Each structure stands twice: as C-alpha cells, then as structure tokens.
Amino acid sequence: MAPLPKPQASTVRAIYAAYEAAAESWDxxxxxxxxxxxxxxxxxxxxxxxxxxxxxxxxxxxxxxxxxxxxxxxxxxxxxxxxxxxxxxxxxxxxxxxxxxxxxxxxxxxxxxxxxxxxxxxxxxxxxxxxxxxxxxxxxxxxxxxxxxxxxxxxxxxxxxxxxxxxxxxxxxxxxxxxxxxxxxxxxxxxxxxxxINTPEPPSRVSDNPDIPPCLFCKHRSACHDGAWPRVTCRSCIHSTPETCGDAHWSCARWAKPLSFDEQKVACEAHLFIPSLVPGEQVDVNEESETITYRLRNGETWVDGEGKS
Ligand code: SF4
Ligand code: SF4
Structure with a gap:
C-alpha cells in the first residue's frame, strides 16, 4: 500500500483559506x-x-x-x-x-x-x-x-x-x-x-481530442467536448451582439437596447441559447412563441424559451 499523504498543517490551510475568502471572481x-x-x-x-x-x-x-x-x-x-x-x-x-x-x-x-x-x-x-x-x-x-x-x-x-x-x-x-x-x-x-469577436457561432475546434494539449488544459474543455451547458448570460443568448464602436459595448436585438455589464451577467426571461452552445441538435424553431426545440444528446426533447415568459 502506498504511504498515506501527510495532512496539511492547519496554519497553511488557514492561510490558503484566507486568500480564497478574500478573492473575487469576475467576468x-x-x-x-x-x-x-x-x-x-x-x-x-x-x-x-x-x-x-x-x-x-x-x-x-x-x-x-x-x-x-x-x-x-x-x-x-x-x-x-x-x-x-x-x-x-x-x-x-x-x-x-x-x-x-x-x-x-x-x-x-x-x-x-x-x-x-x-x-x-x-x-x-x-x-x-x-x-x-x-x-x-x-x-x-x-x-x-x-x-x-x-x-x-x-x-x-x-x-x-x-x-x-x-x-x-x-x-x-x-x-x-x-x-x-x-x-x-x-x-x-x-x-x-x-x-x-464578431462571429455569432463558436469557431471550429483546434483539436477533436480532449485528452491531449491544448484541450487537456483548456478551461472550456467541458463545454467544448463534454456537452456541459453554458452559463445563462446575455453573452450566450442568440439576441446579443458585441458592438464594434464604443468601449466594449453590447446590445440586445430582442429589446432593441444597449446592455450594461451587470445586465449581461444576469440575462433576462427572453434568453435563448445560441443553438450551437446547446448539447444537442436543433429540430424546430417557433418564431411566434420564441422557442427553439432540440433533441438532446441523451435523446430527450427540450424546448428553449418554453415557460420563460
Ligand atoms: S477544448 Fe479548448 S482548446 Fe480544445 S478545441 Fe475546445 S476550446 Fe479549443
Ligand atoms: S434577450 Fe435577454 S438575455 Fe438575451 S441578450 Fe437580450 S437582455 Fe440578454
């Protein structure tokens, strides 16, 4: 049996924890x-x-x-x-x-x-x-x-x-x-x-093998190769566009308005995923009800937009 690793000293654990408590995560x-x-x-x-x-x-x-x-x-x-x-x-x-x-x-x-x-x-x-x-x-x-x-x-x-x-x-x-x-x-x-910046769809992968670099160390590996769901923010929404003029401006075509940084982080009830971010295949679009239907990887049918408004 391999020797058990020594436990980390409480002092060291406490110092690391203090760094983590003071850290801010930001987009x-x-x-x-x-x-x-x-x-x-x-x-x-x-x-x-x-x-x-x-x-x-x-x-x-x-x-x-x-x-x-x-x-x-x-x-x-x-x-x-x-x-x-x-x-x-x-x-x-x-x-x-x-x-x-x-x-x-x-x-x-x-x-x-x-x-x-x-x-x-x-x-x-x-x-x-x-x-x-x-x-x-x-x-x-x-x-x-x-x-x-x-x-x-x-x-x-x-x-x-x-x-x-x-x-x-x-x-x-x-x-x-x-x-x-x-x-x-x-x-x-x-x-x-x-x-x-100006492409509305994910560009092609640099590699189809998630188990070798650069994919192996990529922070987006789960979203890219494993079908992880993306975050719900304006940036994953089909209605958002990065504007080329101004100071990193974004706009929303659904509500015809500019999007503040804080608005982008929370999204709104009309959010619809950019289809290629959904781990499944798009099978239908209903413009009137603003829904997109997918067949997910597990075979289930899922309707984006349904019940959101
Ligand atoms: S896992 Fe990362 S590096 Fe690999 S193709 Fe996807 S986005 Fe690119
Ligand atoms: S529809 Fe809502 S979630 Fe989509 S870009 Fe506009 S404000 Fe953001």
Missing amino acids: SLGISVGEANAECDRQLWYSFRWASPLEKHHGRQLRLFETGNIEEDRLVDDLRRIGVDVYGQQDRIRLVGSHVRGKCDGKVTGLPEAPKTEHLLEFKSSNEKGMKEIIKHGCQKAKPLHFGQCQLGMHAFGLSRCLYLVSCKNDDTLYAERITYDAEFTLRLLARLDRI
Whole structure:
C-alpha cells in the first residue's frame, strides 16, 4: 500500500483559506491581451461569451499571483537602480472596439542597449524549465502568448520596441529580450480577434481530442467536448451582439437596447441559447412563441424559451 499523504498543517490551510475568502471572481469584459494569441479560436470565443463557470483559484495559486505582483515591483526597482526611467505602469490597452483589453507593465527610456528609444515593458516570471525554453528559443517561439501580448501593447501605444524581462522563480536568473514590433503579425492577429469577436457561432475546434494539449488544459474543455451547458448570460443568448464602436459595448436585438455589464451577467426571461452552445441538435424553431426545440444528446426533447415568459 502506498504511504498515506501527510495532512496539511492547519496554519497553511488557514492561510490558503484566507486568500480564497478574500478573492473575487469576475467576468472579463473582453479578450485579455495576455490570452489573445492563444492557438484556439474557439477557446477565445468561449471566454468572450462567458461559456464556462467562473474559475475559482486555490489559495496557493492566489498567493502565487501575488508573488508575481511583488516581483514586478522588484523588477521596476532593479531597472531604476541602473538609471532606467520607468513610467506608464498600468496604462490601458484597448483594441477592437475595446473588446480586446489589458494593462501594460510600463514604458521605459534609458535602457543601456538603446537609451533614446522608448520601449514598452512586459514583465514575466517563470519556473526553471520555462526559463530554459525562453533562453534557448526566445519569446516568440517559447511563449507565444507573451509575444502576442507584447505586440498588441506596442501596437496600442505606437511603440516599435518592447523590453521583455523575465525572472526565474527558482534561482533569480534574469532574461531580457528587446522585441521588435511586427506589423504584419499584429495586424493579422487583430483581424483574427475581430473575426472571433464578431462571429455569432463558436469557431471550429483546434483539436477533436480532449485528452491531449491544448484541450487537456483548456478551461472550456467541458463545454467544448463534454456537452456541459453554458452559463445563462446575455453573452450566450442568440439576441446579443458585441458592438464594434464604443468601449466594449453590447446590445440586445430582442429589446432593441444597449446592455450594461451587470445586465449581461444576469440575462433576462427572453434568453435563448445560441443553438450551437446547446448539447444537442436543433429540430424546430417557433418564431411566434420564441422557442427553439432540440433533441438532446441523451435523446430527450427540450424546448428553449418554453415557460420563460
Ligand atoms: S477544448 Fe480544445 S478545441 Fe475546445 S476550446 Fe479548448 S482548446 Fe479549443
Ligand atoms: S434577450 Fe435577454 S438575455 Fe438575451 S441578450 Fe437580450 S437582455 Fe440578454
């Protein structure tokens, strides 16, 4: 018999629990610049449409996120100590009708390699294995999400260079790379994001095998492969549309009105699922009664909209 695991100390459990109690779960207004270069269009669409339940993080993970923030402050101090001017921390990035969004870690001038050139600043921390990959292959190949984030940030602020500064969590090794703005890459990425935002149906899967990466670690795996029901919000409703003008605006065609963020989260009694989010096959539509009938995966018939109003 394998040895039983040691119980976690009460003190540690209490600390983790305190982090969890203080944590807030929130829906993202749009697609995060840090995820924008994900390889799967469908994954980005599901996130944008709030298809899966809100993620709840363990206390250890929450503490790790805090460690990342503390490390960022330290990297700012490190840069200032060598005479680099750091400013613009947390400046907002807003792209594609503000549906693609995020904040930058700052901007700098006075880098030893190019003192006069203003750079975007992107900090990351990595474990030893990830650091080896970054050092060996560089940001673009080793960390495509980071690369996309740097490119979108440079595009948003009209900068031509980004300082990508990574610290290793295991031994404090630092890695710095000056990334050049790639207009072709970025415009292609923005066009892709625009397409994902404006498509009313889930894009095709990157893979049909849920048991291998990237599906294996995808937070939308249940909705995508296992037939889990999506959340009932305006974003899963057939009547909602993300508007391309304004600050991440959405509208409802059923009630002919704009939708506030709070309204989107609660939906209304006229909610009708986007048919391809329902784990079943659409068999009928009744426009008068505003219902859609499905044959579910388990063979049952289910009428969306019935009894809602
Ligand atoms: S489970 Fe796989 S195919 Fe589905 S959204 Fe995630 S990465 Fe894409
Ligand atoms: S019909 Fe209701 S749930 Fe659907 S988009 Fe409009 S307000 Fe939201």
